Amino acid sequence: MSRFAISVHGVAKDFPVGDDNIRVLHDINVDVNAGELTYLVGESGSGKTTLISIIAGILYPTEGRVQVFDTEIYDLSDNELVMFRLANIGFIFQQYNLIPTLTAAENAAIPLIADGMKRDEAVERGRVLLEKLNIANQADKFPRQLSGGQQQRVAIARALVHEPRLIVCDEPTAALDAKSGRRVMDLLREVALSEDRAVIIVTHDNRIFDLADRILAMEDGRITHDGRDKAILMQEDAQ
């Protein structure tokens, strides 16, 4: 059994543009440990969203292999892959993508309901998680009645409610002010991270770089920096 939560080997991705293909990821090799908060950073167009989509099992690579907790995910059938995501991966999106006509507790319960749990039981589990995230008093409110920070907490609850082993976040602090952003990251570290779980975050929000355990920097579809020495990266970023 591998000690890595995620193993990416030789991954490349092409996108068709007209009659041609454009390669947006080139021979990516990276392993991510469980129990770590890993950032994937880089400019727009650097390939970080493509890479995280491949790691999350929602975008097939053109070449290479991806293992998530020892499962070769792209060897699975389409249906098996969907079920694997449902059981093992939690998603936090930049725009939250909450269902506007469901309450916070109901939104948080969606992965459990999708997995076949009874509605009442699932919503109750959603409420418990919202309580852990300090927004129990907002559980019966609809997304439009919540602030951006509160919506992001609901999205975190939704990502964690089914206790996945991998949490994938896309710009979780982009729509938040600095204070709220740091609070969300602290919360993620506190609630999401454990010895057997990995959290990987796509961001270019340098205000929260110091909170990462490891930063992978990308440029032109390649990983250009892979290290735990955040100071170097933060220094580079400052320059």
Add this chain to the structure above:
Amino acid sequence: MNWVAIRMLTGDRVKFIGLVFGVAFSTLLITQQLTIFVNLLMRGGVAVQEVSTANVWVMDPATRTADVIYPMPITALDRVRSVSGVAFASPLLRSNASIRTPEGDLEGVTVIGVDDSSLVGIPRRMFEGDPARLMDPDAVFIDDVGSRKLFAPGQTVIGSQLELNDQRAIIKGIVDSTPTFTAQVTLYTRYSNALNFVPGTRNRLSFVLVRSDANVSPETLAGRITEQTGLKARTTQQFTRDGIDFIIENTGIPINFGITVVLGVIVGVAIVGLTFSLFIRDNIKQFGALKAIGVTNRKIMVMVAAQSGLVALIGYGLGLTMAAGFIGGGAAGSDDFKGFYMPNQIPLITAALVLAIIALTGFIAIRSVLKTDPASVFR
């Protein structure tokens, strides 16, 4: 996940109401137009259906319907009576005439002359008066719709005099009959009176109404009469159908109503399709997120089907209720709709068309959801 789908749908009130309205309006349009169409066609056979005592109608071979008649000589009656298997045979005269009303107006009427002794041929139900009063001199019965057409509310109908072909006719009763396709005022009288009321020609007998013996089927007897007399004989069902077919073949009604029904379907597809597409487009990110999280395409399809099904059920129910109210209210309150009803087949046909609308729009909507790349939620 179906309750999530339903909550997604019903939570967006404006679109939900728009979708329900679209289906309801289509249902109303299709059901109402089909009902009117069928009932108008049925009026082509009403004159035949009203005569319950006869089960075979005998006529000149040139006669096509109860209103398109080539008269026969009265000797035809005896020829028909001589055929074995005939329980009884009665003469019937149907002809158009003009009457002068008490106010001096001229009105076209259909005069029906029934057998002098048996009165076979008058409708079963009387609104007012006794069938035996038709034996009175110059007596006529008027149909209830015609009485309201000729006489103002509150005006005395029974006992009123009409002038028919320079002859006096006295209204002695009002019969409860369904208007025919021509929707003229109908006067019932004895055959001998009718000969005086309508302008004279050599041959006056329109039909011979026949009842078959108990041991002979109407079809067999009709065949036997045609074979032995050379006259055209049709069972009640066949002759009713002939009247309906005549309308279908000789009027633009099927095309006009058909166009409206097609319009109902198009309006349904347009409103429901557009609104459903907008609904799906507004929620495409949420569907994408659900797919990324781990909701299978099959579950997504079931979700969209649940949404479509709910819209169809509520819209269809509302539309059908409105159509039933329209037809029922019209039948109760308007002479134009008298006797109109909604045959069982029409809600079923409408349901099939609504299902087709929903299936088409749902298919279009679901395609965009299924095509949505779950990775798009990261873009």
